[in-house]
Amino acid sequence: MSESLLSIKNLSVEFKTELGKVNALNEVSFDVPRNSITAVVGESGSGKSVTSNAILRLLPDTAQISGEIILNPQGEDPLNITSLDERDPRMQNLRGGLVSMVFQEPMTALSPVHRIGDQVAEAVLCHRDVSPEVAMAEAATMLEQVGLTEVDKKIRMYPFEFSGGMRQRVVIAMALICHPQLLICDEPTTALDVTIQAEILVLIKSLQRKLNNSVLFITHDLGVVAQIADRVVVMYDGQVMESGSVRQVLKNPQHPYTRHLLASIPGAVTDSGSQLHAANWSDGAPIGAGTFLADAEEGRQVREFSQ
Amino acid sequence: MSEILTVTDLCKSFSDQPVVNSVSFGVRESTTLGIVGESGSGKTTLVRSILRAIDPDSGTVRYNSRKGWQDLHSLSPKELLPLRREIQMIFQDPFASLNPRMTVQAILEEPLIIHGIGDKESRKQRVAAMLEKVQLEPSSASRFPHAFSGGQRQRIGIARALILEPRLVICDESVSALDVSVQAQILDLLASLQSELGLTYLFVAHDLRVVREFCDEVLVMYAGNVVEQGPVEEVFNNPQHDYTRLLLSAIPSPDPDEKLEPLARDGLQLEKV
Numbered sequence: 001m002s003e004s005l006l007s008i009k010n011l012s013v014e015f016k017t018e019l020g021k022v023n024a025l026n027e028v029s030f031d032v033p034r035n036s037i038t039a040v041v042g043e044s045g046s047g048k049s050v051t052s053n054a055i056l057r058l059l060p061d062t063a064q065i066s067g068e069i070i071l072n073p074q075g076e077d078p079l080n081i082t083s084l085d086e087r088d089p090r091m092q093n094l095r096g097g098l099v100s101m102v103f104q105e106p107m108t109a110l111s112p113v114h115r116i117g118d119q120v121a122e123a124v125l126c127h128r129d130v131s132p133e134v135a136m137a138e139a140a141t142m143l144e145q146v147g148l149t150e151v152d153k154k155i156r157m158y159p160f161e162f163s164g165g166m167r168q169r170v171v172i173a174m175a176l177i178c179h180p181q182l183l184i185c186d187e188p189t190t191a192l193d194v195t196i197q198a199e200i201l202v203l204i205k206s207l208q209r210k211l212n213n214s215v216l217f218i219t220h221d222l223g224v225v226a227q228i229a230d231r232v233v234v235m236y237d238g239q240v241m242e243s244g245s246v247r248q249v250l251k252n253p254q255h256p257y258t259r260h261l262l263a264s265i266p267g268a269v270t271d272s273g274s275q276l277h278a279a280n281w282s283d284g285a286p287i288g289a290g291t292f293l294a295d296a297e298e299g300r301q302v303r304e305f306s307q
Numbered sequence: 308m309s310e311i312l313t314v315t316d317l318c319k320s321f322s323d324q325p326v327v328n329s330v331s332f333g334v335r336e337s338t339t340l341g342i343v344g345e346s347g348s349g350k351t352t353l354v355r356s357i358l359r360a361i362d363p364d365s366g367t368v369r370y371n372s373r374k375g376w377q378d379l380h381s382l383s384p385k386e387l388l389p390l391r392r393e394i395q396m397i398f399q400d401p402f403a404s405l406n407p408r409m410t411v412q413a414i415l416e417e418p419l420i421i422h423g424i425g426d427k428e429s430r431k432q433r434v435a436a437m438l439e440k441v442q443l444e445p446s447s448a449s450r451f452p453h454a455f456s457g458g459q460r461q462r463i464g465i466a467r468a469l470i471l472e473p474r475l476v477i478c479d480e481s482v483s484a485l486d487v488s489v490q491a492q493i494l495d496l497l498a499s500l501q502s503e504l505g506l507t508y509l510f511v512a513h514d515l516r517v518v519r520e521f522c523d524e525v526l527v528m529y530a531g532n533v534v535e536q537g538p539v540e541e542v543f544n545n546p547q548h549d550y551t552r553l554l555l556s557a558i559p560s561p562d563p564d565e566k567l568e569p570l571a572r573d574g575l576q577l578e579k580v
């Protein structure tokens with residue numbers, strides 16, 4: 001079992017449009033090792049979502065795909081995703097059981113006419129053989145874990161009654177509750193404020209450790225990458241620019257685009273490519289630059305206040 | 308500078324739960340007011356009540372239009388229409404706000420047609436110029452929303468709001484899904500429109516780094532209440548409220564050696580990493 005859980009080899013994707021072909025991915029290759037979190041970063045339109053949609057075979061018919069995507073699930077035969085037939089029974093296993101995904105736009109993943117609790121419980125029932133009561137109880141627990149309060153009431157509400165960040169957390173709960181071997185998160189925290197983002201990142205990471213699975217985490221925030229990922233893949237214009245351990249890539253970026261990304265973090269000091277204290281822009285405020293309130297007394301105050 | 312928008316004692320409850328609790332603030336012309344706050348604290352409800360996309364329970368919203376002060380909540384829909392050209396909103400969920408069956412050309416042209424602006428040819432030119440401003444290729448015009456990336460779709464929403472050359476733009480998490488380099492370009496665009504045309508922005512965001520760079524004043528919401536309000540530098544350098552402090556301390560650093568150590572809040576069972 002030395003191979004990676006997921007191996008993408010020379011993946012190219014072209015879309016046919018009225019105005020000719022759009023080349024979205026160009027010979028993309030990278031691996032997602034077992035028991036680890038791999039982040040994909042890159043500019044808007046660089047091909048991050050096309051890559052993750054290709055793994056779940058969710059690209060439209062207008063897409064022409066070449067290359068290989070190999071999944072090596074624990075205790076099962078390897079799966080060559082790109083050559084799998086749509087009617088192959090393993091397809092169902094792939095989409096529901098082995099791999100689950102948090103989509104970039106939460107509303108597209110939620111049904112407007114079903115209650116929140118039923119939708120999350122449904123995700124449990126699809127993949128595991130438990131009673132509806134158990135599924136609903138698990139759903140409630142997971143919704144609590146992603147930071148929703150008054151869950152008893154919330155499970156009876158509909159998506160339109162939720163705020164943007166609450167919807168995003170429901171979608172995260174639906175993906176986490178399936179215990180997939182590969183969890184793909186496409187910008188899962190863009191609609192969340194930093195305090196909740198931090199909690200979700202910790203939750204994803206601790207579940208990853210508990211379940212020993214792997215996460216492919218798409219984001220445009222290098223701060224998030226530094227906090228959650230073990231490895232990082234940098235994409236630009238449909239190609240992989242560089243990849244390696246987070247430390248290697250963020251501390252010593254080789255590619256000019258990576259340096260540019262680091263430099264364009266709002267508030268970053270741009271005169272040096274390796275300026276990593278970008279978030280430390282304040283002198284007065286207790287900016288933790290990644291740490292929550294360091295001071296225990298302050299922490300206690302905030303805790304009391306949030307009750 | 309005089310105020311362009313004055314909100315007084317705005318209240319909104321959903322099934323007896325107050326979601327926006329007697330919120331008051333003013334925005335000066337040609338400035339940017341940031342609104343930050345926890346998820347679920349009422350930011351979207353607040354800004355949607357301004358244009359009556361949501362009907363508030365009480366409170367007033369007064370807007371200083373080209374024709375003088377108007378009470379937005381006492382106008383009839385017909386009286387409101389010309390003001391909708393002056394006040395535009397960019398939504399949080401770009402996909403849900405774009406009609407999937409319309410091409411980008413039609414999406415961007417629609418507001419111009421509704422407000423009777425230009426002829427077919429000049430509208431086409433305006434659409435092309437707007438696409439260039441939000442850094443989308445000219446060929447995007449003939450494509451449908453599904454054929455774009457998330458960030459590209461968000462830029463279509465931004466283009467649609469700006470094409471009418473509004474005076475007040477309400478942005479609800481409008482740059483959150485953009486990577487930093489495109490985000491910086493869009494913020495530059497918004498800032499240059501502000502200095503060129505004197506635009507005013509109401510800017511809901513959760514990225515405090517962006518708020519600090521882009522906004523003049525900031526309003527911090529917590530559980531439906533405004534807990535802190537003032538010039539950005541003042542609030543961020545000397546936060547008075549615990550939630551503001553918590554927000555400032557939770558920004559992830561791009562340095563892998565500085566690890567997040569989140570504080571478990573009430574109702575959360577988190578294990579330390």
Ligand SMILES: Nc1ncnc2c1ncn2[C@@H]1O[C@H](COP(=O)(O)OP(=O)(O)OP(=O)(O)O)[C@@H](O)[C@H]1O
Nearest residue numbers: 015024044045046047048049050454456457458459
């Ligand atoms: N169905 C489609 N038809 C034509 N072009 C498409 C289609 N889907 C995506 N594209 C194009 O492929 C490129 C890559 O898109 P992708 O969604 O992977 O970007 P992304 O890296 O996820 O960006 P973002 O950060 O904005 O979400 C974009 O230029 C996009 O316009």
Ligand SMILES: Nc1ncnc2c1ncn2[C@@H]1O[C@H](COP(=O)(O)OP(=O)(O)OP(=O)(O)O)[C@@H](O)[C@H]1O
Nearest residue numbers: 161163164165166321326346347348349350351352
């Ligand atoms: N139509 C509705 N019916 C019932 N409750 C609603 C409705 N719309 C919003 N709410 C509730 O009002 C509260 C505030 O929601 P709102 O969308 O204003 O939050 P927000 O500050 O924009 O959060 P986010 O940052 O997550 O987008 C939430 O608890 C939400 O559940």
Ligand SMILES: [Mg+2]
Nearest residue numbers: 049104456457
């Ligand atoms: Mg994307």
Ligand SMILES: [Mg+2]
Nearest residue numbers: 163164351399
């Ligand atoms: Mg909102």
